[in-house]
Amino acid sequence: MTTAFNIVVCGSLVPDPLQTLEPIQGPTGPALKNEMMLPSVLDPWAGHALFEAANLAKHHPGTKVYLVSLGPKAKLQQLMMTIAQKVPFEFVCLDGPASGFLDSREVAKALASAIEKIPGLDKTKLLVFGGYSSASRDAGTTMQMIAEQLGISDVFLGADELKVQPDGSFRIMERIEGGQYQISSCAGAPIVIGWATGNLPEPPNNPQVGMANMRTIMPALQKAQPAALKTDGIQYASVQLPQQQRQTKIVKDTPVEEIAKEIVAWIRS
Amino acid sequence: MSNINTEKTALMSTLPGDDVRQIMWRFADRYEHQMVVQATRSVARGMVARLVADKQRHTHDWTPQKQEMLKAFDEAGVTAAFMEPDQGGYITGPKNLVLALVAFELAWVDAGAATASLANNLALEPIHEKGTPEQIHHYMSGCVPPKPGEKREILRGSFALTEPLPYVGVDAGMLSGKIRIAEWKEGKEPIIQVEKRGRFITNMGYATFVTAAVDTDDPRIKSSCMVILEKGDQGIYDPGAPTLKLVHQLSCTHDPIFNLKIPASRIIGGYTIKDGVIIPNYNHNEVIEAVFRRTRVTVAMMTTAKLLSAIEPVIRYQRTRYRGGEAAKPGTPRYDLGIQQKEDAQHRLLDVWATGEASASLGFEAARLFDEFDPLEKQKDAMFLKDGIKGPRAQMKVFAEPRKRALEYIEIMGKPEAQRDAKRVQDLENDFLTMYVVKESLADVFCPACKLWNTGYGATMMREAVSLMGGYGITEDCPGFLTQKWSDAQLEATYEGPECVQRRQMSLTMVSDVFLAQFKNWIKDLRALDAKKPGMGAGTLASAMELWLWSIEYLQNAKDANGKTLYAGQRQGVTFPMADALAWLLGSRQLILDTLELERKGPENSVLAEGLTGFVNFYSDLSYLQAARAAGEVGKVCAELVYGYQAKGATCALPNAAIKTFAELRSKLDGSLAGARLAKDRAAEAVTQVMIPEALDYPL
Numbered sequence: 001m002t003t004a005f006n007i008v009v010c011g012s013l014v015p016d017p018l019q020t021l022e023p024i025q026g027p028t029g030p031a032l033k034n035e036m037m038l039p040s041v042l043d044p045w046a047g048h049a050l051f052e053a054a055n056l057a058k059h060h061p062g063t064k065v066y067l068v069s070l071g072p073k074a075k076l077q078q079l080m081m082t083i084a085q086k087v088p089f090e091f092v093c094l095d096g097p098a099s100g101f102l103d104s105r106e107v108a109k110a111l112a113s114a115i116e117k118i119p120g121l122d123k124t125k126l127l128v129f130g131g132y133s134s135a136s137r138d139a140g141t142t143m144q145m146i147a148e149q150l151g152i153s154d155v156f157l158g159a160d161e162l163k164v165q166p167d168g169s170f171r172i173m174e175r176i177e178g179g180q181y182q183i184s185s186c187a188g189a190p191i192v193i194g195w196a197t198g199n200l201p202e203p204p205n206n207p208q209v210g211m212a213n214m215r216t217i218m219p220a221l222q223k224a225q226p227a228a229l230k231t232d233g234i235q236y237a238s239v240q241l242p243q244q245q246r247q248t249k250i251v252k253d254t255p256v257e258e259i260a261k262e263i264v265a266w267i268r269s
Numbered sequence: 270m271s272n273i274n275t276e277k278t279a280l281m282s283t284l285p286g287d288d289v290r291q292i293m294w295r296f297a298d299r300y301e302h303q304m305v306v307q308a309t310r311s312v313a314r315g316m317v318a319r320l321v322a323d324k325q326r327h328t329h330d331w332t333p334q335k336q337e338m339l340k341a342f343d344e345a346g347v348t349a350a351f352m353e354p355d356q357g358g359y360i361t362g363p364k365n366l367v368l369a370l371v372a373f374e375l376a377w378v379d380a381g382a383a384t385a386s387l388a389n390n391l392a393l394e395p396i397h398e399k400g401t402p403e404q405i406h407h408y409m410s411g412c413v414p415p416k417p418g419e420k421r422e423i424l425r426g427s428f429a430l431t432e433p434l435p436y437v438g439v440d441a442g443m444l445s446g447k448i449r450i451a452e453w454k455e456g457k458e459p460i461i462q463v464e465k466r467g468r469f470i471t472n473m474g475y476a477t478f479v480t481a482a483v484d485t486d487d488p489r490i491k492s493s494c495m496v497i498l499e500k501g502d503q504g505i506y507d508p509g510a511p512t513l514k515l516v517h518q519l520s521c522t523h524d525p526i527f528n529l530k531i532p533a534s535r536i537i538g539g540y541t542i543k544d545g546v547i548i549p550n551y552n553h554n555e556v557i558e559a560v561f562r563r564t565r566v567t568v569a570m571m572t573t574a575k576l577l578s579a580i581e582p583v584i585r586y587q588r589t590r591y592r593g594g595e596a597a598k599p600g601t602p603r604y605d606l607g608i609q610q611k612e613d614a615q616h617r618l619l620d621v622w623a624t625g626e627a628s629a630s631l632g633f634e635a636a637r638l639f640d641e642f643d644p645l646e647k648q649k650d651a652m653f654l655k656d657g658i659k660g661p662r663a664q665m666k667v668f669a670e671p672r673k674r675a676l677e678y679i680e681i682m683g684k685p686e687a688q689r690d691a692k693r694v695q696d697l698e699n700d701f702l703t704m705y706v707v708k709e710s711l712a713d714v715f716c717p718a719c720k721l722w723n724t725g726y727g728a729t730m731m732r733e734a735v736s737l738m739g740g741y742g743i744t745e746d747c748p749g750f751l752t753q754k755w756s757d758a759q760l761e762a763t764y765e766g767p768e769c770v771q772r773r774q775m776s777l778t779m780v781s782d783v784f785l786a787q788f789k790n791w792i793k794d795l796r797a798l799d800a801k802k803p804g805m806g807a808g809t810l811a812s813a814m815e816l817w818l819w820s821i822e823y824l825q826n827a828k829d830a831n832g833k834t835l836y837a838g839q840r841q842g843v844t845f846p847m848a849d850a851l852a853w854l855l856g857s858r859q860l861i862l863d864t865l866e867l868e869r870k871g872p873e874n875s876v877l878a879e880g881l882t883g884f885v886n887f888y889s890d891l892s893y894l895q896a897a898r899a900a901g902e903v904g905k906v907c908a909e910l911v912y913g914y915q916a917k918g919a920t921c922a923l924p925n926a927a928i929k930t931f932a933e934l935r936s937k938l939d940g941s942l943a944g945a946r947l948a949k950d951r952a953a954e955a956v957t958q959v960m961i962p963e964a965l966d967y968p969l
C-alpha cells in the first residue's frame with residue numbers, strides 16, 4: 001500500500017559556518033557581528049529533514065512537500081537560489097529574524113500557525129519534519145513545541161531513519177546515548193520528527209528543479225508576512241564565545257583515527 | 270594639521286557577496302542565472318577543487334577522475350545551460366551572460382575545468398550561429414545530458430581551427446585542411462573528402478563530433494567553409510596524442526588527424542549548387558568571426574575570476590603571517606594585521622583587486638552587450654538571407670542609411686533626457702538595423718578589449734597576487750592555487766586568438782565613427798558625474814579619455830618624421846598601444862558604472878541595507894584608484910606616440926597648436942589626479958578592516 005503524505009519541513013538559514021561568528025550586543029539584543037552581511041546556508045539539520053522528505057515523496061506518489069521558513073526574506077530569497085535546486089517543494093515564507101538568540105517558543109508558535117494556514121493541508125497525512133537541533137541555537141526545543149501547538153503527540157527526536165512499513169505504519173530509528181538507536185513503531189500520521197543527519201547525501205544542484213520551484217517561491221516571498229515574534233520572553237545577561245575553543249586548522253589527508261585521537265586529546269586537555 | 274582622510278567614513282564590513290555581485294553585474298532579477306551560478310559553484314569548489322588538490326593537474330592524460338568532472342557538469346545543469354528549452358535546456362534567450370558567469374565560477378577554482386566545459390559550447394558555436402535549423406537541433410539537443418531512463422549517448426564536441434605549423438594561428442585565413450568532392454552521383458547528395466590535421470584541439474580526447482575549418486581543394490567547391498565531422502564517419506578519426514601542456518590540465522587537448530568522407534549536408538550553414546559548383550552559404554571566416562566574437566568573452570572572464578579569487582587567500586595570509594611568534598600576542602597589531610601593517614602590501618593588493626573588479630565589470634558588460642546584440646543579429650541575418658544580400662559591398666550598402674540614423678541616435682542620446690525628442694528616440698530604437706549598428710560598434714570593441722586586457726594584463730597582475738604570498742605563493746599548498754592560476758592565465762591570453770589578434774581587431778573597430786560618437790558622449794556623462802560625485806575618479810577618467818581621443822584623431826591624420834602615415838594597418842607600433850590604452854579606459858569606466866548601479870539598486874535589497882554605504886565607499890575609492898592607474902597608462906602611451914615619431918630634437922615638427930593642445934590635455938589629466946591617492950589610502954584602510962571567513966571554502 002502506498003500512502004501520499006503531506007510533509008511540512010521547518011527549516012531556515014544559519015550563517016555559513018566558515019565565517020567568523022562573533023557575538024556582539026546589537027540594538028535589539030545579542031547578535032552576531034555583521035550577521036546580515038554574512039552569507040548563509042540552510043541549517044544543516046533542517047537540510048537533512050528536507051532531503052529525507054523529498055526522498056519519501058519520491059517513493060510515495062502524490063506526496064506534497066512544503067518548506068516553511070522563518071527568516072529575513074531577502075536572505076531567504078538568496079538561500080533559495082541553492083536550496084530550490086536540490087529537491088521539489090512548495091515554499092511558505094515568514095519574514096522575520098532567524099537569529100539563534102530568539103525564544104524558541106515564539107519561533108514554534110509562528111511556525112505552527114503558518115503550518116495551520118497552509119491551504120488544503122490534510123492533517124491526517126501530516127508529517128512535520130525539522131532538525132532536532134540547529135546550527136544557530138542548539139537547544140533542540142522547537143520541534144516539540146510545534147508538535148504541542150499542532151496537537152500532535154507522536155514526536156521523535158534525533159531520528160536517522162523513517163521507514164514506511166507495508167501496512168502503512170512507521171518504523172523510526174532515533175539516536176540515544178552511547179551511539180545506540182531506539183527503534184519505535186508508530187501507527188501512522190500525524191507525527192513530528194526532529195531529524196539528526198539521516199542517511200542521505202546532499203542532492204546535487206539542478207537548476208531545472210530550481211526553475212520549477214521558483215514558480216511558488218517568488219509569490220511566497222512576495223506575500224510573506226512579518227512574523228509577530230515577542231522578544232521580551234528571554235533576557236540575555238551576557239553572551240560570549242565558549243571558553244574552550246578549538247582553532248580551525250587545515251591539514252591534508254589526515255586519517256580519521258588521527259582526527260579522532262586529536263579531538264579526544266583536546267577534550268581531555 | 271588637518272587630515273582629509275580622518276573624517277569617519279563607513280568601511281566595508283565583509284567581502285562582497287552574491288547580493289552585491291548580482292546588482293553590480295546586473296542579474297539581480299535573473300533567478301535562472303543566480304541558480305546556474307550556485308550550481309556551478311558547488312561543482313567548482315567541490316569536485317573540481319578536489320581534483321586539483323588530488324594532483325590531477327600532474328598528468329596530461331584524461332583520467333577517469335577528470336571524466337567524472339564532465340558528469341558533474343551534466344548533473345548540475347552546467348552542460349545544458351547553453352541550450353534552449355526546446356533543445357532540452359532550461360534558459361530562454363541569449364546565453365552570453367550566463368556562460369560568462371559559468372566561466373567565472375569554474376575558473377574561480379580552476380580555469381582548465383572552465384575550458385573543458387566551455388570548449389563543448391565552442392564546438393557547438395559554429396552550428397549555433399550559422400548552422401541550418403536541422404544541424405542546430407540535432408547537435409544542440411544531442412549535447413544535452415540524457416534524462417533518467419533516456420537511452421542515448423551524450424554528444425561531446427571539439428572545435429578544430431588551429432593546424433600544425435606553418436598554418437592557422439593568428440592568421441586564420443590560411444588553411445591546410447582541405448575538402449574535395451569524393452563522389453557526386455546524379456540527383457544525390459555530394460560526398461566530400463575531408464583532410465584536416467589539428468593542433469591543440471580541446472576536448473579531443475573524447476569528442477564524438479568536431480566542427481572543423483577547411484579550405485576548398487576542388488574547383489567544384491566554391492570557398493572555404495566549416496564542416497561537422499563525426500566519430501564513426503568513414504575513414505580516419507584519430508584524436509592523436511595529448512598536447513604536453515603545462516597549464517589547464519583539467520581540460521583535454523590533443524593534436525588530431527582526420528581523413529573522412531562526409532555528406533555535403535555537414536557543411537555548416539548549408540550550401541547551394543550553381544553550375545555544378547557547391548557554394549557554401551558561409552565561408553570559414555564568416556563562421557569563426559561570429560563564433561569568436563562571443564566565446565572570447567568567456568575566456569576573458571576566466572582570468573578575471575582568478576584575480577578576484579586571490580583576494581581572500583592573500584588577506585588571510587597577510588593577517589596571519591606572524592601569528593604564533595613571540596612578538597605577535599593576540600590583540601596586538603602584529604597579531605591582528607600581520608603584513609597588513611605595511612602600506613605597500615595593502616596597496617599592491619588593491620591594485621590586484623581593482624584590476625579584477627574593472628576586468629569583471631568590462632567582461633560582464635561585454636557579455637550583456639552580446640545578449641542584446643544576439644537577437645538583432647539574428648534579425649539581420651534573416652533579412653539578408655530573405656533578400657539575398659551577400660558579400661561585403663552589398664551589406665555595406667544596406668547599412669549606409671542605418672549608419673546615419675545610428676549617429677543621429679547617439680547625438681540625441683548625448684543630450685540631457687529632457688531635451689531629447691522622445692518620439693524620434695522611440696522610432697530609432699524600433700528600427701532594428703539602426704540598433705544593430707549601434708550595438709555592433711560596441712560589441713566589436715568590448716569583446717576584443719576584454720579578451721586583451723582581462724587576460725593579458727590580468728596575467729601580469731596574477732603574478733603580483735602570487736608575489737603577495739611570498740614563497741607560499743609558488744608552492745602547491747598555496748591556498749587558492751595561485752601559481753596554477755597565474756600560469757593558466759598565459760593560455761587564456763593565447764587561445765581563441767592571442768593578444769595581437771585582439772589588438773588588430775580593436776585597431777579597426779575603435780576608430781569607427783559610431784563608436785567614437787558614443788565615446789564622446791561618455792566623456793560628457795563622466796564630467797557630469799564628477800560634478801555630482803567627485804569621489805569616484807570620473808573626472809580623471811574623463812580627462813584620460815579626452816587625451817586618448819585627441820591622440821587617436823591626431824595619429825590618424827599626422828605623419829611621422831619620414832612622412833609616413835602614423836595610424837595605419839601595418840603600423841602596429843602605433844595602433845596596438847592605442848588599443849591597450851583604450852582597454853584600460855573601458856574597464857575603468859565600467860567599474861564606475863557598476864559602482865553607481867550598486868549605489869542605486871542596493872537600497873532595494875534589505876540584506877544590504879546595513880553594509881551598503883561601506884561597499885559603495887570602497888567601490889568608489891577603488892574606481893578612483895583604477896581611473897588613476899588607467900590615466901597613467903593612457904598618458905604614457907599617448908605621449909610616447911604623439912611625440913615619439915618626431916625627429917629627435919624637433920618636437921616642433923608638430924604644429925604649435927597641436928603641441929599646445931596635447932600639453933594642455935596632458936596637464937589637465939595630471940591635475941585631475943588630485944585625490945586619487947587619498948582614495949587609495951581609504952581603500953587600504955578598508956582592506957585592513959574587512960572581515961573574511963575563517964577558511965577558504967574549497968580544499969587545498
Ligand SMILES: Cc1cc2nc3c(=O)[nH]c(=O)nc-3n(C[C@H](O)[C@H](O)[C@H](O)COP(=O)(O)OP(=O)(O)OC[C@H]3O[C@@H](n4cnc5c(N)ncnc54)[C@H](O)[C@@H]3O)c2cc1C
Pocket residue numbers: 388427428429430431437438439440468469470471472514517522760763764765766767768769841
Ligand atoms: C591548450 C590549448 C588549447 C587550444 N584549444 C584549441 C581548440 O580547441 N581549437 C582550436 O582551433 N585551437 C585551439 N588552440 C590553439 C590556439 O587558439 C592558438 O594557439 C592561438 O590562436 C595562437 O596561434 P599560434 O599558437 O599558432 O600562434 P602564432 O600564430 O604563431 O602567434 C604567436 C605570436 O606571434 C605574433 N604574431 C603572429 N601573427 C601576428 C600578427 N598578424 N600581428 C602581430 N603579431 C603577430 C604574436 O606575438 C603572437 O602571440 C589551443 C591552444 C592551446 C595552447
